[in-house]
Amino acid sequence: MSTLAPGLRLHDRFLLVGRIGVGGMAEVWRADDTVLGRPVAVKVLDPSIGSDTTIRMATHREARAAAGLTHPNITRVYDYGEAALPGGGLAPYLVMELVEGHDLAERLDAGPLPWAAAAAIAAQVAAGLAAAHAAGVVHCDIKPGNVMLTPGGVKILDFGIAGLAGTPDGGLRYGTVGYCSPERLAGADPTPAGDVYAVGVLLAEALVGQRPESSRGLARFPVVPGVPPALTRIGTACLAADPSQRPTSADLAGVLGDLARSAPHAAAAAPVSPGPARPMSPGRAVVPAPTSLLRSKPSAEPEPAPSGSPRNPMRAVAIGGVAAALVVIAIVVAIVASPGSDGTPGGQVAQAGASPGVVADPTTDPPTPTPTAPTDQAGALAAFEALLAQAVDDGKIDEKAAERISNRLDDLRDAVAEGEDVEREARDLRGELLRDRNREHVDEEIRLQLARLLIPFNANGDSDTSGDNSGPGRG
Template sequence: MTFAPGLLLHDRYAIVEQIGVGGMSEVWLAVDQVLDRRVAVKALTATLVEEPDLFAATWREARATAKLTHPHVTQIYDYGEQRFGDGTVVPYLVMELLDGRNLADRLTAGPLPWPDAVRTAAQVAAGLAAAHRMGVVHRDVKPGNVMLTPTGAKVLDFGIAALAGSRPDEGDGGWLVGTPAYAAPERLDAGPPDPAADVYALGALLYEALTGRPPLAVATWDEAEQAHRRSPSVAPPSVPGLPSGVAALVLACLFLDPDRRPRAQEVADALEAAVPATGQADPRSGDPRRPAARYARGVASAAPIPMAPPSGPRTSVGRPFPPAPPRPREAPGSNADAAASAPPS
């Protein structure tokens, strides 16, 4: 069973029309008849019998974001389960109705102007920082989960979010959730969720917003593993007018060692300071006292950074990596004052 116009959920939410569809869910425009406002209703297209894990994911998304009140995170209003006459149960989320365009759709037309890209990433970073302060790791930060609205960027879809430091998913490769092109190298291991992995994904998102392509062009987890085995290097984004400190900050987010990446709030502060409200380059962005500029001290604007696996044994997709070649030593100060991650609540 699926939703249809005219359906009334919980004697409150009147379904109007379908406004989006994904692989396992639909999004419907609805009217909250109690508060007299338009809302979005996200409903699963699978049943509990078919996809019990998706039911758990929908509940997890509701719990993960219900306590998050931030201008750059989509607000969740309610959770419910609709039972149909044949016994089918469909869970749904009632959320803020957004007016805007998906960032992934926007990037099909090419990269954003650098001030827009930097401002968007700053807003996404601020939303992630709010989640990290509550101990929530998104685990699927990518352009497809960012909506561009008249009031700024909104982070979407906490369906596979997890608590920082929690036990990884069970099963062979069960921890491999999200999108490979934006997954940090350590995500290939069955380690606990860590906010630093969201920062890596944020760096990949900003890199793509600036250049039109992600740092690693991979579509599957096996391709991601093979790419990291080849120890690829990522050159700084080459964009006319982009402050060198911002280019260096992007690379700092992509550091192999998660402990060397900045925290999401540091990224937000640095990026916000790099672009003033007018959208023009901040003449102070080259000043070493400015937040983004400090990253340029240790990451030369012309030097690509290695993305090799760390030396020593580690596992990826259930198989061991061979010892990696020694990494070049980064210059002092490249990210010395960045903390590893926000503590869980």
């Protein structure tokens, strides 16, 4: 994507050390905060989209909201800035907590989880979301690749590009197909209910090892032998077509936490199949959500509580006992630290501050290969048209969106032929790419690939570098 390299300093403070991951929208780097003397994760957005004023403003606004979230299951956002890169282009970046572990997607490569472990992980995801939702922040992209498993518990990644509940986003953050709720796919604004739907998909995937079957964009929660009926019921409720029929994230955290603790202790803490065998650094302790976040909500046909337990698995409860908290944490620790097939410790030192944009995981359709970007305008026009047509055939862009983009492409083609203001037409086409209309869909990776093909039409043959290059509060 860029001219980022080890040794580069952003605003003379964040020293890039090594790249952790790269995706369609951003690169994520391990870095040193030279002022506070701590390691951090720095997510740098691609200059081809970062130079867009609307995106910069939205990213800054939402980063401010995410930075206000403090919860053991949420990766912290420390800072935001906008830097002019050495090779040109304005790149917004987010500075985040660096978390050690491996993500749930990698763990699921080895197969499904025991139901108690799946419930414990989903409970902590829901607890983190409950804190975010209480603050008016919606994640918008919950999926296994954004759930980090650490020795201390679960950490949700990528809150740095979250949305604000009920705020129109113009389609700029579409999430990952397969985990998006049906109303979100139809163009609705982000809501907490959309995150709950994604947790339902994630829970189902953890139980069976792959994304659940779907019909007309609506996932179906599986019935798995040996899984408590209460777990199947709450999972099914998460996937309700009507968002108002889904549980709140706080209720979901309480129900799933109760179910995980209701499992026999030996079964709950038993080692499970490992992820990739790689060294892992120690993590930090994680505790369940505060009692104030676990609001009660009635539910039909509650599952009887186990003998000797006062808890009802179908309601949100206060989590007070240290022993109960340790049981939930022990399940996640067992997943992270279980031995690999060769007897070595499991786990992976992975990023965490944010996932690198919309990244394909083993259960999603393979991404369309990134075309080699032509350097001449005629070649770029031909490549753009070919990629647009292929994306329509692959179902990665709907026909209505393709039609309006194609109309802008015709304007650009005419400008090239007639020697008119090519740069302006290219800028208008790029803006059209980056702003979905209601009820239209453009796959995020395709959007970025098409935008990169417009580089030859910029005045300097590079990404637009207009705008302020100093981050907020940097002077």
